[in-house]
Amino acid sequence: MSNSENSQTPIGNFGKFGLLDHLTRNVSIKNKGTVKGIGDDSAVIDTSGELSLVSTDLLLEGIHFNLIYTPLRHLGYKTVIRAISDIYAMNGVPGQILIGLGLSSKFSVEKVTELYEGILLACRKYNVDLAGGDITSSLTGLTLSVTATGTVEREKLGNRDGAGPNDLICVTGNFGAAFMGLQILERERKLFSRDSGFKPDFAGFEYIIERQLKPEFPANVVRHLKEADIRPTAMIDVSDGLASDLIHVCRLSGTGCRIWYEKIPIDLETSKAAEEFQMDPATPALNGGEDFELLFTVPVDYADKIRDIPGVSLIGHMTNADLGYKLINEEGSEITLKAQGWEMSEG
Amino acid sequence: MSNSENSQTPIGNFGKFGLLDHLTRNVSIKNKGTVKGIGDDSAVIDTSGELSLVSTDLLLEGIHFNLIYTPLRHLGYKTVIRAISDIYAMNGVPGQILIGLGLSSKFSVEKVTELYEGILLACRKYNVDLAGGDITSSLTGLTLSVTATGTVEREKLGNRDGAGPNDLICVTGNFGAAFMGLQILERERKLFSRDSGFKPDFAGFEYIIERQLKPEFPANVVRHLKEADIRPTAMIDVSDGLASDLIHVCRLSGTGCRIWYEKIPIDLETSKAAEEFQMDPATPALNGGEDFELLFTVPVDYADKIRDIPGVSLIGHMTNADLGYKLINEEGSEITLKAQGWEMSEG
Numbered sequence: 001m002s003n004s005e006n007s008q009t010p011i012g013n014f015g016k017f018g019l020l021d022h023l024t025r026n027v028s029i030k031n032k033g034t035v036k037g038i039g040d041d042s043a044v045i046d047t048s049g050e051l052s053l054v055s056t057d058l059l060l061e062g063i064h065f066n067l068i069y070t071p072l073r074h075l076g077y078k079t080v081i082r083a084i085s086d087i088y089a090m091n092g093v094p095g096q097i098l099i100g101l102g103l104s105s106k107f108s109v110e111k112v113t114e115l116y117e118g119i120l121l122a123c124r125k126y127n128v129d130l131a132g133g134d135i136t137s138s139l140t141g142l143t144l145s146v147t148a149t150g151t152v153e154r155e156k157l158g159n160r161d162g163a164g165p166n167d168l169i170c171v172t173g174n175f176g177a178a179f180m181g182l183q184i185l186e187r188e189r190k191l192f193s194r195d196s197g198f199k200p201d202f203a204g205f206e207y208i209i210e211r212q213l214k215p216e217f218p219a220n221v222v223r224h225l226k227e228a229d230i231r232p233t234a235m236i237d238v239s240d241g242l243a244s245d246l247i248h249v250c251r252l253s254g255t256g257c258r259i260w261y262e263k264i265p266i267d268l269e270t271s272k273a274a275e276e277f278q279m280d281p282a283t284p285a286l287n288g289g290e291d292f293e294l295l296f297t298v299p300v301d302y303a304d305k306i307r308d309i310p311g312v313s314l315i316g317h318m319t320n321a322d323l324g325y326k327l328i329n330e331e332g333s334e335i336t337l338k339a340q341g342w343e344m345s346e347g
Numbered sequence: 348m349s350n351s352e353n354s355q356t357p358i359g360n361f362g363k364f365g366l367l368d369h370l371t372r373n374v375s376i377k378n379k380g381t382v383k384g385i386g387d388d389s390a391v392i393d394t395s396g397e398l399s400l401v402s403t404d405l406l407l408e409g410i411h412f413n414l415i416y417t418p419l420r421h422l423g424y425k426t427v428i429r430a431i432s433d434i435y436a437m438n439g440v441p442g443q444i445l446i447g448l449g450l451s452s453k454f455s456v457e458k459v460t461e462l463y464e465g466i467l468l469a470c471r472k473y474n475v476d477l478a479g480g481d482i483t484s485s486l487t488g489l490t491l492s493v494t495a496t497g498t499v500e501r502e503k504l505g506n507r508d509g510a511g512p513n514d515l516i517c518v519t520g521n522f523g524a525a526f527m528g529l530q531i532l533e534r535e536r537k538l539f540s541r542d543s544g545f546k547p548d549f550a551g552f553e554y555i556i557e558r559q560l561k562p563e564f565p566a567n568v569v570r571h572l573k574e575a576d577i578r579p580t581a582m583i584d585v586s587d588g589l590a591s592d593l594i595h596v597c598r599l600s601g602t603g604c605r606i607w608y609e610k611i612p613i614d615l616e617t618s619k620a621a622e623e624f625q626m627d628p629a630t631p632a633l634n635g636g637e638d639f640e641l642l643f644t645v646p647v648d649y650a651d652k653i654r655d656i657p658g659v660s661l662i663g664h665m666t667n668a669d670l671g672y673k674l675i676n677e678e679g680s681e682i683t684l685k686a687q688g689w690e691m692s693e694g
Contacts, residue, residue: 046398054401098403158388
């Protein structure tokens with residue numbers, strides 16, 4: 001997991017402020033909206049008259065990530081992606097993140113530094129300032145809370161409830177990759193736990209494993225939409241699964257939907273992995289989750305404009321509510337979409 | 348801990364969105380700045396041209412609270428106080444909070460509802476909107492993350508680094524109460540754990556126990572300062588201990604300080620409890636933490652104006668940095684103040 005298992009520095013060597021100082025000593029403020037970052041009671045943000053967006057997520061070891069196969073740098077990176085995807089989903093621009101960190105004594109300063117390297121790498125790439133946070137000890141493992149803030153012009157605010165019947169359903173990227181990447185990682189972990197001489201083999205699945213461990217967000221699509229002056233009627237980031245998030249938009253908008261299976265973008269590696277697990281690729285694509293793609297709807301006259309945006313696919317259209325939530329499969333049959341249930345794990 | 352141990356509803360009975368809906372079904376938006384609250388990718392806040400403030404805290408079971416003697420309603424209430432105190436400490440007005448919740452399966456819907464009742468009670472009292480959050484399962488116990496947002500007029504922003512030599516050091520309320528309340532609770536818990544027939548006795552310590560379990564924040568002082576048109580040169584909420592937070596302001600401002608022991612406000616119950624534990628009351632007052640009081644500095648000409656504000660005490664003054672951080676005791680001797688170390692617990 002770490003390149004430097006030798007000579008690890010116990011966290012207790014630093015005081016609370018000392019550890020925060022150490023982790024954030026190279027943090028510089030990039031966005032002019034960040035009036036004050038780390039080191040005061042709260043971050044101070046100048047939204048210059050735009051609306052302020054705030055979102056928070058909680059990530060727990062053993063629930064959201066397994067450190068056996070998750071490098072801490074990647075975990076830090078993904079934490080930022082998860083946070084800013086909520087801001088993009090409001091048609092906004094992320095500006096700042098704040099990180100809350102709960103650490104058990106198994107984490108050395110070096111390991112926490114790796115986590116922060118990943119956080120700061122994503123911050124640089126997505127032009128976001130690390131602007132504050134909290135750090136505390138934990139009895140069990142790693143707890144991460146992340147708050148993202150951003151801004152949006154008043155008249156461009158994205159909604160989840162504005163889709164109308166006949167609006168086109170558009171998505172970015174492809175679906176099910178992160179879920180199948182996780183299945184591959186879990187399969188190899190189980191084989192390794194039975195036989196420590198076993199060499200995990202990820203050949204041919206590099207892309208979907210990267211989608212699981214170090215995803216990106218299609219920020220450029222949000223920019224393209226703005227440049228093309230397209231304001232989606234509804235917008236959501238797909239993190240709970242395509243079916244679940246689409247149904248969520250339908251419910252709030254009071255519509256039904258029809259999507260075509262053959263139009264749902266699925267990467268070849270995702271299909272190949274699904275085959276190895278004897279799954280229909282539609283299952284991870286519709287219900288996998290953690291895709292960090294964008295789903296949005298636009299009026300039907302925007303079809304040509306949308307086709308011009310790279311990385312966007314049209315997968316169907318909204319309908320009147322009484323027509324329900326339907327997937328049309330390759331044989332032309334209608335299958336009712338279901339939002340995946342959410343299960344509390346035991347603990 | 349709960350009034351309704353019978354007929355508890357497992358959390359698994361609700362889906363993720365179902366549980367959030369259930370917990371927040373009575374939440375109504377009060378502040379006109381809250382454009383969108385719960386139910387979208389992020390909260391949307393209109394700061395009307397003022398600066399936006401954002402702060403986040405992480406609270407973990409076994410580290411920050413013990414559910415043996417902490418009613419969940421009180422824990423919810425205190426979580427809000429902790430969050431908004433960071434906004435007040437910037438001379439701002441809190442407007443919204445977002446709650447992240449990690450729940451193990453030992454928590455029933457009824458128990459989580461109690462937690463939310465406390466959160467919403469504090470929100471009503473301090474005129475704050477619950478505007479979003481996250482909810483997830485946890486392997487071990489209760490994890491709470493809380494993000495507070497607020498606004499401050501550009502020219503009234505509070506700083507930690509603006510104190511000058513000779514500025515007066517002002518504090519609200521009294522110190523050490525929450526810490527001694529915790530000692531009493533812990534003492535009774537230990538006695539109870541040895542003999543389950545033991546009846547915990549809190550008589551005479553009601554006030555300091557309330558300060559530990561269900562604290563308030565002196566929001567009225569922030570209002571009084573505004574009405575009296577006093578802009579503190581530096582400001583911090585005292586949560587890590589009076590000595591530690593005062594030294595923090597001194598370091599950032601490049602000053603030293605002198606405070607008088609006899610001027611530090613200490614409640615009679617705090618002194619009485621300290622006596623029972625054979626402690627000098629100065630110890631909890633200076634190093635106890637969780638006071639949720641405000642410390643601020645003002646130029647010396649404001650002395651009379653400050654004395655007019657109820658609930659504020661003058662405890663000393665800033666000095667040049669080379670004079671260090673000094674407490675003058677009752678005999679007139681100088682004692683060097685130390686910031687309490689921060690220890691990572693084992694885990």
